Amino acid sequence: xxxxPDAIAPxxxxxxxxxxxxxxxxxxxxxxxxxxxxxLVGVGILAVILAATLYGAxxxxxxxxxxxxxxxxxxxxxxxxxxxxxxxxxxxVAGLLTGGGPTLAVGAAAAxxxxxxxxxxxxxxxxxGGWVDDLLMRLTEFFQVLPTLLFAMVxxxxxxxxxxxxxFAIGVVSWPQTARLTRAEFLKIRQLExxxxxxxxxxxxxxxxxxxxxxxxxPPLIVSATLTIGxxxxxEAGLSFLGLGDPNTMSxxxxxxxxxxxxxxxxxxxxxxxxxxxxxxxxxxxxxxGLNDALNPKLRGR
Amino acid sequence: xxxxxxLLRRLGYGVILxxxxxxxxxxxxxxxxxxxxxxxxxxxxxxxxxxxxxxRASYGLDKPLLTQLGLYLANVAQGDLGMSYFxxxxxxxxxxxxxxxxxxxxxxxxxLSVVIGVALGVIAARKPNGPLxxxxxxFAVIGYAVPVFWTxxxxxxxxxxxxxxxxxxxxADIRLRDAPWWEQALDVAHHLVxxxxxxxxxxxxxxxxxSRASMLDVMGAxxxxxxxxxxxxxGTVLFRHALRNAMLPILTVAGLQFGNLISGALLVETxxxxxxxxxxxFESILRRDYPTLLGVLFFASMMVVVANIVTDLSYRLxxxxxxxxx
Numbered sequence: 001x002x003x004x005p006d007a008i009a010p011x012x013x014x015x016x017x018x019x020x021x022x023x024x025x026x027x028x029x030x031x032x033x034x035x036x037x038x039x040l041v042g043v044g045i046l047a048v049i050l051a052a053t054l055y056g057a058x059x060x061x062x063x064x065x066x067x068x069x070x071x072x073x074x075x076x077x078x079x080x081x082x083x084x085x086x087x088x089x090x091x092x093v094a095g096l097l098t099g100g101g102p103t104l105a106v107g108a109a110a111a112x113x114x115x116x117x118x119x120x121x122x123x124x125x126x127x128x129g130g131w132v133d134d135l136l137m138r139l140t141e142f143f144q145v146l147p148t149l150l151f152a153m154v155x156x157x158x159x160x161x162x163x164x165x166x167x168f169a170i171g172v173v174s175w176p177q178t179a180r181l182t183r184a185e186f187l188k189i190r191q192l193e194x195x196x197x198x199x200x201x202x203x204x205x206x207x208x209x210x211x212x213x214x215x216x217x218x219p220p221l222i223v224s225a226t227l228t229i230g231x232x233x234x235x236e237a238g239l240s241f242l243g244l245g246d247p248n249t250m251s252x253x254x255x256x257x258x259x260x261x262x263x264x265x266x267x268x269x270x271x272x273x274x275x276x277x278x279x280x281x282x283x284x285x286x287x288x289x290g291l292n293d294a295l296n297p298k299l300r301g302r
Numbered sequence: 303x304x305x306x307x308x309l310l311r312r313l314g315y316g317v318i319l320x321x322x323x324x325x326x327x328x329x330x331x332x333x334x335x336x337x338x339x340x341x342x343x344x345x346x347x348x349x350x351x352x353x354x355x356x357x358r359a360s361y362g363l364d365k366p367l368l369t370q371l372g373l374y375l376a377n378v379a380q381g382d383l384g385m386s387y388f389x390x391x392x393x394x395x396x397x398x399x400x401x402x403x404x405x406x407x408x409x410x411x412x413x414l415s416v417v418i419g420v421a422l423g424v425i426a427a428r429k430p431n432g433p434l435x436x437x438x439x440x441f442a443v444i445g446y447a448v449p450v451f452w453t454x455x456x457x458x459x460x461x462x463x464x465x466x467x468x469x470x471x472x473x474a475d476i477r478l479r480d481a482p483w484w485e486q487a488l489d490v491a492h493h494l495v496x497x498x499x500x501x502x503x504x505x506x507x508x509x510x511x512x513s514r515a516s517m518l519d520v521m522g523a524x525x526x527x528x529x530x531x532x533x534x535x536x537g538t539v540l541f542r543h544a545l546r547n548a549m550l551p552i553l554t555v556a557g558l559q560f561g562n563l564i565s566g567a568l569l570v571e572t573x574x575x576x577x578x579x580x581x582x583x584f585e586s587i588l589r590r591d592y593p594t595l596l597g598v599l600f601f602a603s604m605m606v607v608v609a610n611i612v613t614d615l616s617y618r619l620x621x622x623x624x625x626x627x628x
Contacts (some may be wrong), residue, residue, distance in 0.1 A: 141319070142319055142322050144558075144561065144606075145319050145322075145323065145561070145603050145606050145607055145610075146323065146326075146561070146599070146603055146606075147561045147562075147564040147565045147568075147599075147602045147603065147606060148561060148562065148565050149565030149566075149568055149569070150564070150565060150568060150580075150583060150598065150599055150602050151599065153568075153583065153587060153595070154330060154595055154596065154599055155330075157587050157590070157592075157595065158330055158331075158333075158334040158341070158592070159334065159335065160335075230446070230447065234447075234449055237449050237451075238449065238450075238451060238565075238569055241449075241451050241569065241572075242568075242569070242572065242584060242587070243587070243588070244587065253449075256449075256451065256452060256455070260455060260573070263455055263458060263459055264458075264459070264462055264463060267459050270452070270455050271456070274448075274449060274452035274455070274456070277449050277452065278444075278447050278448050278449065278452070281446070281447035281448075281449075282443065282444065282447035284447075285443055285446055285447055286443065289443065
């Protein structure tokens with residue numbers, strides 16, 4: 001987290017010293033988080049999924065695109081293919097291990113873009129107010145009218161479906177809620193004394209926004225960023241399911257979409273990738289809830 | 303006071319937002335890589351030079367950009383959303399046939415999720431640490447994390463082979479075409495069960511969690527103590543005093559969620575072959591039928607605008623203080 005600008009450090013120093021005597025907010029948050037069992041379960045699940053996605057292919061070599069066996073081999077029937085095969089006879093374990101990468105990468109990139117757009121626009125609107133605020137809020141309202149998935153579908157269809165266009169489309173449609181949240185935080189914080197103090201000693205607007213207000217607005221934004229990753233992963237899965245994913249890349253959503261026609265013959269090729277998506281988003285939202293409890297003590301119990 | 307004026311202003315703003323959507327559609331066609339005429343004709347429409355020339359003329363593609371935009375806006379204002387070159391039908395006609403099923407699905411899902419969700423939340427709030435409260439909290443996190451299309455497919459597996467009591471595909475049984483209307487209506491309702499439930503379940507969980515929190519908040523208020531003190535029955539306290547106040551945040555979320563509900567409907571319609579706008583969007587993507595796709599985007603946005611106005615209206619009904627506000 002960014003430190004308070006040097007120039008106003010003496011003023012803040014006293015308050016900081018008093019707080020440090022008890023405990024620093026970051027440390028207190030960490031202590032709270034560490035004792036939150038569901039959040040730790042979330043961290044555990046996510047760690048396993050990340051490890052499997054990053055290193056799984058080393059331990060379990062197998063080409064997810066290659067037809068290796070008879071189609072629709074049930075899970076457990078052949079030791080070589082523990083989760084069975086899909087409608088073409090491709091190994092599901094190899095597919096799951098490879099398919100997580102694109103889903104997670106697109107989810108993370110899209111969430112980063114969502115936060116970048118949302119925080120920038122929300123900060124400008126909340127800090128400057130007046131016509132800037134009016135203009136940006138009208139823009140936000142306009143984007144909230146567009147049904148997100150449909151708009152993302154249009155973007156991906158018109159521009160070719162690569163991982164980056166998909167991440168871009170998800171980011172472009174998802175930022176309004178972040179912008180609203182950031183704006184509300186900036187509106188609240190810009191009236192506080194330490195902002196007036198920073199202005200009084202001649203700090204420029206940019207410095208006040210990013211070095212003074214943003215660090216103090218961080219707790220709810222961190223929580224929102226976490227939840228945004230979950231939403232972005234579901235989004236990517238939905239687009240791939242509709243056949244709008246990158247056709248050259250195996251992903252969990254694509255596996256569900258491709259095997260959907262045959263669910264009544266074989267339940268497993270659809271069930272396992274869905275469980276993988278569910279577990280990932282579930283883990284992310286457990287972590288988000290845990291961060292929320294740890295960082296926003298006033299909201300605890302909601 | 304000023305109720306009509308407020309409504310007119312609100313409607314005017316809605317129209318401005320929709321004009322914005324049309325301008326956005328226009329920009330998307332222009333920004334897409336390739337010749338706009340070919341974009342409009344669709345890559346798989348088998349567009350001949352004649353068709354392309356016709357498109358160039360009717361969209362004024364040889365004229366300056368602003369004239370093109372003006373032409374496009376004028377066409378939409380007259381209800382002309384262009385032609386689907388794949389289906390060889392006007393886009394407005396295609397969507398007109400598909401919008402009813404989508405509205406039916408979305409409204410049913412919305413009603414199911416709000417009513418069941420709020421009921422669960424209210425009951426859970428009576429015992430903040432009881433088993434139902436724990437269930438609501440866990441269910442909310444799970445409901446949020448399940449991909450909606452996957453829930454649908456799992457239900458199809460369950461109800462197609464294990465307990466075949468609900469139809470898993472389409473909207474009506476073709477054999478009932480000549481049956482009396484009420485038999486057909488029942489048939490549609492029967493087909494509606496699984497798609498509506500699939501769509502409702504995510505939001506149901508969220509409403510349950512939200513209304514539980516909101517009720518707990520409200521139940522601590524002074525006016526609840528006053529109501530109890532004057533001897534009101536528990537039912538009156540819960541429903542007349544508490545729920546009415548606790549509904550405000552739920553209304554806000556219900557309004558904001560409407561756009562997401564339509565996005566969800568897109569996936570659910572595809573899973574269950576429900577003949578709505580989402581299914582149409584999916585088909586037009588497969589066929590690169592851009593006019594239809596952009597038309598669906600326009601109509602879906604219009605549904606969100608209308609839903610927002612209805613939300614604001616119900617807000618004013620629920621909270622008399624707002625009636626005098628602008």
